[in-house]
Amino acid sequence: MFGVPISHVLIVSTALFFIGAYGFLTRTHLIMVLMSMELMLNSTCLNFIIFNKYLFPGTQDGLLFTLFIITIAAAEAAIAIAIILNLYRNFQSVSPEETTTLKY
Amino acid sequence: MHQIIFYTISAMLLISGILTVTTLKFFRAAVYLLATLVLTAGIYFMMAFNFIAIVQIVIYVGGIVVLILFSILLTSTPGAKVDKPKWKNLLSGLLVSLAGLFITSYVFTGYVFKTIKTGPENMQVKSIGMQLLNIKSSGYLLPFELITLLLLVAMISSITIAVGEHKKPELIKTAPLSDTIDKILEEINSENNLDKPASEEIDDKTALKK
Numbered sequence: 001m002f003g004v005p006i007s008h009v010l011i012v013s014t015a016l017f018f019i020g021a022y023g024f025l026t027r028t029h030l031i032m033v034l035m036s037m038e039l040m041l042n043s044t045c046l047n048f049i050i051f052n053k054y055l056f057p058g059t060q061d062g063l064l065f066t067l068f069i070i071t072i073a074a075a076e077a078a079i080a081i082a083i084i085l086n087l088y089r090n091f092q093s094v095s096p097e098e099t100t101t102l103k104y
Numbered sequence: 105m106h107q108i109i110f111y112t113i114s115a116m117l118l119i120s121g122i123l124t125v126t127t128l129k130f131f132r133a134a135v136y137l138l139a140t141l142v143l144t145a146g147i148y149f150m151m152a153f154n155f156i157a158i159v160q161i162v163i164y165v166g167g168i169v170v171l172i173l174f175s176i177l178l179t180s181t182p183g184a185k186v187d188k189p190k191w192k193n194l195l196s197g198l199l200v201s202l203a204g205l206f207i208t209s210y211v212f213t214g215y216v217f218k219t220i221k222t223g224p225e226n227m228q229v230k231s232i233g234m235q236l237l238n239i240k241s242s243g244y245l246l247p248f249e250l251i252t253l254l255l256l257v258a259m260i261s262s263i264t265i266a267v268g269e270h271k272k273p274e275l276i277k278t279a280p281l282s283d284t285i286d287k288i289l290e291e292i293n294s295e296n297n298l299d300k301p302a303s304e305e306i307d308d309k310t311a312l313k314k
Contacts, residue, residue: 003106006217009147012114014208016121016140018201023125025197026189031175035137036125038168042144045160053151054219060235064244066156067236070163071251075258077168081175082262088179095187 006054013050016043030084030094034077041073110150117143128185130176138169155229 016039023036045066052062084094091099117140124136141164148157189197239245 022201
């Protein structure tokens with residue numbers, strides 16, 4: 001059918017997840033951190049779809065979980081952007097290094 | 105043929121993902137993120153998951169990326185650059201991601217998956233909906249209801265966070281109509297009172313002149 005072994009597809013999704021993790025650890029702007037998180041969630045969705053396709057064809061459980069993950073990602077992005085806008089109003093910057101009111 | 109298309113798509117996917125987390129400009133990062141999400145939808149299309157590919161394009165590309173672009177526009181000037189990451193963060197990020205990648209791929213390449221080969225099945229949207237709203241075996245009604253609650257809570261809380269503490273309490277209080285009419289009448293009266301002394305002064309001045 002698809003002609004590609006499962007390990008190659010899994011390597012793609014794993015690489016995408018750790019690219020997102022790298023961005024999450026190194027970015028200096030909160031919106032960029034949010035984008036890295038979207039990448040990680042996206043690779044998780046891809047993983048669910050891959051296992052549904054290769055190991056359990058004929059069922060739809062992975063697909064439904066992907067739907068739930070996409071919904072949660074949308075809700076999380078909306079709340080995170082509201083928080084970022086509020087931070088920008090209070091601190092005039094959205095760098096995680098400069099918003100240090102809750103530190104110590 | 106399928107293999108060539110798949111390897112091309114996944115190479116472009118990884119390149120645009122790497123560019124998303126390494127570019128220093130906001131708009132470019134958002135556009136690379138958009139490319140990554142669309143290419144992921146392409147992989148879903150190749151695996152014959154048409155419904156989830158359409159959902160991915162509609163919600164991720166049409167919703168989340170546009171939201172991120174709006175927030176970028178609201179919090180920074182166009183063409184602005186992000187600061188470069190510190191050496192310490194860069195080193196730890198590289199270490200964590202490369203070690204995680206190698207360990208995870210080592211684990212699952214050593215495992216033999218029992219893949220089942222079937223022909224391309226055409227998945228009906230009706231059966232997805234039936235399973236989503238089913239309370240019997242392998243039904244997903246409870247998570248579905250929880251997700252609807254979560255969306256409601258997210259909507260309310262994001263509105264509260266983004267708006268809150270900026271409206272002054274005096275603006276929220278609305279006086280009844282009779283009070284405002286009384287205030288207007290008082291103002292008119294006070295204006296008249298102010299006019300009277302002014303006219304008296306003028307009268308005094310004219311009297312002095314006389």
